Amino acid sequence: MPPPLLRVQELAKTYLRRGSLTHPGSRVQAVKGVSFSIEPGSTLGLAGSSGCGKSTVARCISRIERPDEGEILFEGHDLAALSFRELRPFRPAIQMVFQDAATAMNPSFSAAEIIAEPLLIQGIGTAKERAARVRQAMQEAGLPAEWSGRAAHEFSGGQRQRLTLARALVLKPKLLVLDEPLTGLDVSTRAQIANLLLEVQAAHGITYLFLSHDLFLLGHLADRIAVMSDGQLVEEGPTPQIMASPQHPETRKLLAASGRRLAPAGAGR
């Protein structure tokens, strides 16, 4: 078995909740003792309902947040111990796609500028090379080249999500952290983007950490599924096993909620 691309060990993160005049501030343990690993080229689905701490795990791995405790071993380097300056060379390899594509983009930029921005920040390539990579990323995300001059607001929800994906792909990342990327979309658009993610993964062998509350979707996308509840990992295993015989009550709850989708709606009351 190849060594894992990412190994997370005993990750913990506490946030400070601001107090008011009458209530003192308090500490909220968002994530405690979370450990898992992802093999190169595979997808780990991180499931859980809102507030379970899965986004905090994602933000720690992307090092938007610094974890309080634990190790984030990416190809053997512990990202948790690095300073922001030391992290710079690792940034292109780990990219994040957010749920709300519209708020994750500069509204005054054209599509081409939005996609090229990460290359500029990383100081990659000449103007000509950057333009070529932007064209390639747009093609991979299923965006017609002639839309490169359009502003973000001229795109539909699904097209905007393609745009954020193109922006992540332009850096040729090894790990893509996807935080509920399909949640705000129509059912038909959701399936299109899910298939696009599968195609991109098949073409480039990118590793995915896919966050969702929807086990139905993860059943299609993930090789393994990890379930979080109340800041902790409560169950982890191969997707078919999690879907067929969930052990933890939280997994069963999530499965029952998406089970509503599995039965055709006309099947009865």
Add this chain to the structure above:
Amino acid sequence: MTHASDLVRVKDLSVCYSAAGQSVPAVKHATFSIGAGEVLGILGESGSGKSTLALSLARMLPANARYESGAITFRGRNLLPMSEKQLGAVRGAEIAIIWQDPALALNPVMRVGQQIAEVLRAHGCRDRHERVERVQAVLTDVGFQRPSEAASAYPHQLSGGQRQRVGIAQALCCRPSLVIADEPTSKLDSALQVEILALLAKLRALHHMAYLIISHDPAVFGGWTDRMLVMYAGEIVEEGSREQVFGHPLHPYSQGLVRLSGAPAGAPRQLLPVIPGEAPDLTRRPAGCAFEPRCPERMKVCAASHPAQSTPEANRQVSCFKYE
């Protein structure tokens, strides 16, 4: 289709928005009805006109919308010629709305009990003690164990699911006969969605209200919707009972949507069934059937002319050349 017991009748309704000097048709020639106590679902993608159709029933469209033609009859009265004052007595009391995002629909600096009481007062409940009692009763109805605690909370002190319960309490406090719910669960995670839908179904059984439920997600309608409309590009393309539309959809668009949501959880990395392409730009509507560019069963006639509504079975309508 209309019946004698109809609560609402919409006849040949067309609505346009004017934007940037252009007139954009959002709803075209919609005809349907909702019976007393009936749950009608509208299924469609964003931009299909489903929200415009639903909000027009409460005459709550934005200022740049224009009713081009048609009539909306509620309990025998046409809502379209009514003044704002006349509408004020209907809205909130007889026709209520549950909004998609309760965080936006609630006043952030007002306790939720007060916000519900305000609706009661606007509709003639003058006695303060009675208002307090009714607020507590409706908060209990929507599932708050300690209603007085909930009533004194500000919206930000509640979770997303609790805020949606408050939104439902506000809509139901005057015992309306029609409740319009536009994507009532799309901002919630799947476990909460199930809870809120079960609550809506329970309240309907309790108070015998009619619902108009709008969603892009077929799963929202399962189990409790009586009848379904499927909308595409501003038109009702299919109408039938829930069992008919989901069990045996006729229109290729409905068939695609049902395949999407009914797909079993397959092996990992299996492609999902999709409807290719995107909904048309309403300013450049195709000359023929609006679904023709995405339709897997398109014929020559589909691009050239517009299909009429046909009735292939009793109580069932579809707009598609396959059935003409």
